[in-house]
Amino acid sequence: MRFAGKTAVVTGAASGIGKATCLRLAEEGATVIAADIDEEGGSELAATSNGKIFFKRTDVCNVAEIKALMDFAAEKTGGIDIVFNNAGAAGDRAPIDEIEPEGWDRTMDLLLRSVAMGIRYAVPHMKGRKGASIVNTASIAALGAGYSPSAYAVAKVGVLHLSKMAAAELAKFDIRVNAICPGFIKTNIFASALEVPADQRDAANAVIYEVANAAQPVKGGGNPEDIASMVAYLASSEARFITGTHMVVDGGITIGPRHSW
Ligand code: NAD
Numbered sequence: 001m002r003f004a005g006k007t008a009v010v011t012g013a014a015s016g017i018g019k020a021t022c023l024r025l026a027e028e029g030a031t032v033i034a035a036d037i038d039e040e041g042g043s044e045l046a047a048t049s050n051g052k053i054f055f056k057r058t059d060v061c062n063v064a065e066i067k068a069l070m071d072f073a074a075e076k077t078g079g080i081d082i083v084f085n086n087a088g089a090a091g092d093r094a095p096i097d098e099i100e101p102e103g104w105d106r107t108m109d110l111l112l113r114s115v116a117m118g119i120r121y122a123v124p125h126m127k128g129r130k131g132a133s134i135v136n137t138a139s140i141a142a143l144g145a146g147y148s149p150s151a152y153a154v155a156k157v158g159v160l161h162l163s164k165m166a167a168a169e170l171a172k173f174d175i176r177v178n179a180i181c182p183g184f185i186k187t188n189i190f191a192s193a194l195e196v197p198a199d200q201r202d203a204a205n206a207v208i209y210e211v212a213n214a215a216q217p218v219k220g221g222g223n224p225e226d227i228a229s230m231v232a233y234l235a236s237s238e239a240r241f242i243t244g245t246h247m248v249v250d251g252g253i254t255i256g257p258r259h260s261w
Pocket of ligand 1: 011012013014015016017018035036037038041058059060061086087088089090110137138139140181182183184185186187188189192
């Protein structure tokens with residue numbers, strides 16, 4: 001019960017990594033404010049949580065809605081201790097020589113401005129809380145070429161540096177800020193990006209995870225719970241000396257291929 005009496009805000013909470021993290025933080029005692037554009041998924045999560053998880057419909061591309069989310073969390077519980085800025089999707093997948101400016105901007109709004117504004121509007125409610133922690137979802141796409149199209153990767157690089165800058169600027173308020181770089185994690189993100197019909201999602205996912213699995217030193221694939229564990233660690237007092245950095249949770253895929261000679 002590391003988070004008893006604490007309030008956590010989680011975005012992208014209706015599915016995948018966000019959902020697993022809501023469940024993990026609630027299991028360890030937190031009151032969780034779960035935010036997503038998926039009203040059905042978010043409401044279902046809240047309904048089965050024994051009053052530990054509250055859903056607030058929020059589009060993280062809409063700054064007014066992010067502010068309303070943070071204000072709602074603080075009004076409901078008295079303040080915010082943990083923020084997991086996690087909502088996301090693949091964004092515009094066009095290569096750099098084809099992408100339209102609108103697609104670029106939309107991807108930045110979804111994946112980078114959302115995190116900046118999540119921090120911006122949470123912090124007034126985090127000041128004075130002991131050991132507050134912000135965790136942002138970046139990606140291994142921020143660590144090297146080859147894992148995603150340009151816009152997504154650049155936005156996630158932004159999340160890494162934003163996490164460093166925010167850590168430096170917010171340390172005086174006793175707020176730590178870190179990022180996580182997940183590798184290939186079994187969620188809806190790839191099937192959504194490929195826009196495959198619902199009944200073909202599992203098959204589309206299976207192909208992607210098979211390719212990833214072949215390249216990962218740790219076999220069996222990454223699950224949302226693997227990321228939730230890292231969020232819980234970074235949010236806890238066990239990580240009190242960790243700020244302004246990123247944790248890679250990828251089964252070793254970024255080690256790269258091994259060449260024997
Ligand atoms: P997911 O599709 O299972 O979950 C993403 C959630 O974000 C969904 O519930 C979706 O409705 C929500 N969302 C999308 N746009 C939103 C918006 N504008 N406002 C609010 N909510 C919105 O995917 P996931 O894999 O759990 O993705 C979570 C985060 O992890 C994303 O930031 C993604 O970029 C990152 N990530 C995922 C992987 C992976 O392999 N799954 C790897 C690296 C990074």
